[in-house]
Amino acid sequence: MSKLKTIKEYPLIPASKPSEGAAGRTGLWRTFRPVVNLDKCIGCRLCWFYCPDNAITISGDGKVEINYDWCKGCLICFHECPVKAIDRVVEEFG
Amino acid sequence: MSGTIIITGNHAVSYGAWSSRVRFVAAYPITPQTTIVEMLSDFVNTGKMKAEFMTVESEHSAAAAVMGAESTGVRSFTATSSHGLLYMSEVVHWIARSRLPVVMVVVNRAIAPPWSIWTELLDTMTHRDAGWIQVYVSNNQEAYDMVIQSYRLSEMKRVSMPTMICMDGFILSHTFAPVTVHTPEETDEFLPSYSPLWKIDPENPFSLGNMATPDYYYEFSYLMHEAHENAKKLFNNVDKEFERFSGRSHGGKVHGYMLDDSESVILAMGTLSEEVMVAIDNLRKRGEKVGALKVRLFRPFPAEEISKALEDKEFALILDRSLSYGYEGQLATETKAALHTSGIETPVINMITGLGGRDVTYKEIEKFHGLAKKKVSSEKGPFKPIFIQLKR
Amino acid sequence: MGKEIKTVKDIPLQELLLPGHVACAGCGMAISVRHVLKILGGNTVVTVPACCLSVIQGLFPKTAVAVPLKNVPFASAAAVASGLKAGFRLQGKELNVVAIAGDGGTYDIGLQALSGAVERGEDIIYFCYDNQAYMNTGIQRSGATPYGAWTTTTPKGKKERRKDLGLMMIANGATYVATVNPSFPMDFYGKFLKAEEKKGPRVLIGYSVCPPGWRYTPELSIELGKLAVQTGAWILWEFEEGVFRFTGYSKRLAEGKAKRKPIELYLEPQGRFRNVLRDPEKLKALKRGINERWRVYRKIAEVYSSSTPG
Structure with missing residues (x-):
């Protein structure tokens, strides 16, 4: 598992580099998957604001997109969307 | 300036x-x-x-x-x-x-x-x-x-x-x-x-x-x-x-005092080692071939230097101003381990001294040395730590 | 951060809490920390004592936090932050130094260091994400656990009230003290932006939900934060330069422009309050506690309604 194979590759201090996926692909934690209905999305960004996992991005047209690599399926976005533009479906990893 | x-x-x-x-x-x-x-x-x-x-x-x-x-x-x-x-x-x-x-x-x-x-x-x-x-x-x-x-x-x-x-x-x-x-x-x-x-x-x-x-x-x-x-x-x-x-040196990891021809060595740390050196001067005047080793560096532990200083000596007396309850003074433990690692069999007598600031005088140290010498010549080890200043 | 933030759309897109971190689904702290780092920006150094945030960074050699971060002993967040700030000051470097700690590291074991730093007037921001128990170790009671709440060490519900850190910090002499709640985005941003501009010790206390510790479904995380304020269980306020102000919905409640919603709405979704809901005496005591708190705060608002003259 370890990426540092020998002592020579180690830093002298336990310093960690900022990286996405520090806990691996957290999208695999999901049991439910939020799905955005782009026809309904008004681009208010509330779901983006509330997302604890920084798994929602704003696309060019101002609407939101969910990054399923990181989304843990908490469904805050589903619950908070003021226009009910986010559905939830049972996750079935392909 | x-x-x-x-x-x-x-x-x-x-x-x-x-x-x-x-x-x-x-x-x-x-x-x-x-x-x-x-x-x-x-x-x-x-x-x-x-x-x-x-x-x-x-x-x-x-x-x-x-x-x-x-x-x-x-x-x-x-x-x-x-x-x-x-x-x-x-x-x-x-x-x-x-x-x-x-x-x-x-x-x-x-x-x-x-x-x-x-x-x-x-x-x-x-x-x-x-x-x-x-x-x-x-x-x-x-x-x-x-x-x-x-x-x-x-x-x-x-x-x-x-x-x-x-x-x-x-x-x-x-x-x-x-x-x-x-x-x-x-x-x-x-x-x-x-x-x-x-x-x-x-x-x-x-x-x-x-x-x-x-x-x-x-x-x-x-x-x-x-x-x-x-x-x-x-x-x-x-x-x-x-x-x-x-223009000043303190001797490095350990500071030896009159070690070259000494038959025994007293080890100590801190101010106790200064007192030991006064005792050495007096003991030398009485013809005792004794030297001192002031251990300056405790971590990393200068095991090699200490072993070398104690090699071929009749015995070492270690004065510890602290105690690991249930065993002995820490300098004694470390020194004995160092000797063992080097295959040196110099007998070690450990005396617990000066706890809680109890005064340890050069006169006492001279006596401690005499007692240690007697013990080494009359008894076979293993030697337990001696609570030399205990009121008995 | 320079730009004025009036709506969610004004918030910068740059993220300094990177995705794929270890926080539980629906974690309130992750929401808050994500935005605190957005507000303070890249010119920020963080100290983190033992708490959920020390874990959610992820595992060596990776971290989810994209600003310099020093993990520090449990009781030492404010003291290390003081030293960091001094070190930068000695080198003429202008940086935000912020300590981010849980309620255990703030209300309990870290209180002495925080109190000392505030008393010395250290130029640091201290953010306590208050999830009202020792969550990282598996939900044990802390000084911030509210009356009646279940934890693994209060199996029948906590018998005592929680400490009031905010009042302590006012009394301690902090430059700026405020409560925040990520369910109210603009109130949250407004207070942190204000804190960033000020000098001296600034202490912000963040309502911070914990789905596994509070025993509710994670999708309710933001909803609960709203209910906490609407029922009066959590009060939004700020204190600066001798003036205490209710803010946001709490201000409407204080001014009588809105009525507190029934507390049951807040308690019912949370398994941790099951004991309270089953026992009318306990429910009464819990309500009494909230009323008392409001009485004290109204009085405080009265006393500190304007800067002390002279």
Whole structure:
């Protein structure tokens, strides 16, 4: 598992580099998957604001997109969307 | 200009921090450390020292604030004693594991209950394994010199480990003696400005110390060990360089006294070793071929030097001013392990002396030596520690 | 951060809490920390004592936090932050130094260091994400656990009230003290932006939900934060330069422009309050506690209604 194979590759201090996926692909934690209905999305960004996992991005047209690599399926976005533009479906990893 | 002034051991330490251009001090008062930091506070407030002095609310925070400042690449200092050291113990480990070359003076003092303000080495002995380089000093000049030398050694990139300078409470901390001090400008010649192994820098963000699994942790402990091995190699070089700079040497890792033709050796640390040397002079006058070994560096442990000094001797008498309950004095344990590693069979007699600041005079030490000699010649080991000053 | 933030759309897109961190699904702290880092920006250094945030960074050699971060001993966040700030000051560097700690590291074991730092007037921001128990170790009671709440060490519900850190910090002399709640985005941003501009010790206390610790489904995380304020269980306020102000919905409640919703709405979704809901005496005591708190705060608002003259 370890990426540092020998002592020579180690830093002298336990310093960690900022990286996405520090806990691996957290999208695999999901049991439910939020799905955005782009026809309904008004681009208010509330779901983006509330997302604890920084798994929602704003696309060019101002609407939101969910990054399923990181989304843990908490469904805050589903619950908070003021226009009910986010559905939830049972996750079935392909 | 360098000059000689008559000051206490504590003030020698304060001057050492001044000469070393310490930029940050955080401290909390505890007897008998207080006069160190009072003087530093004065130095900072009068502008003699271009530094910040933070009056924190506890030793835990003193060590924590020092850890913070040192992490930004600023030379930092603190001093404490006894319970203060125990209270900051957690951070003491953190500083070492963060590889920060902080220098801290610990004025040795016994631990309560009962309350005692007098010297004993148990406070620093219990931090033997905290990752700090440990030096035990025995006179005012050495206390001053070792502050400067410790920054030099600790800040070497191959070392990057903190140093704890240990000195006996009152016997050393509050006793006046002449000390030659150098201005910061003069000291620059020996001690370069601080260039850290690492520092916190928004240009290069990283997280220091987040969780490491068993797959990763082990190597960081090894790296600390390697740093100690390097410190052991470099310690005497620093002593020599300092001698070239100041004309003063304290003998390196260990300081031998009349060892060459000696049949027996008395080992001690701190001010006790000064008393031992007085006893040696007297014993020599009476024809006893005895020498002394003052152990200055305790971590990393100078096992090779000690073994060499004790090789072919009839016996070694080790005076410990602290006790690991249920076993013996720590210097005795370490020394015996060193001898065993080197295959040397010199008998070792351990005497527990001076606990809680009980006076240990050279006259007593002369008697201790006689008793040890008798014991070695009349008994076969193993020898248990002798509570030589116990009221019986 | 320079730009004025009036709506969610004004919030910068740059993220300094990177995705793929270890926080539980629906974690309130992750929401808050994400935005605190957005507000303070890259010119920020963080100290983190033992708490959920020390874990959610992820595992060496990776971290989810994209600003310099020093993990520090449990009791030492404010003291290390003080030292860091001093170190930067000595080098003429202008940086935000922020300590981010849980309620255990703030109300309990770290209180002494925080109190010392505030008393010394240290130029640091201290953010306590208050999830009202020791969550990282598996839900044990803390000084911030509210009356009646179940934890693994209060199996029948906590018998005592929680400490009031905010009032302590006012009394302690902090430059700026505020409560925040990520369910109210603009109130949250407004207070942190204000804190960033000020000097001296600034203490912000963040309502911070914990789905596993509070025993509710994670999708309710934001909803609960709203209910906490609407029922009066959490009060939004700020204190600066001798003036205490209710803010946001709490201000409407204080001014009588809105009525507190029944507390049951807040308690019912949370398994941790099951004991309270089953026992009318306990429910009464819990309500009494909230009323008392409001009485004290109204009084405080009255006393500190304008800067002390002279």
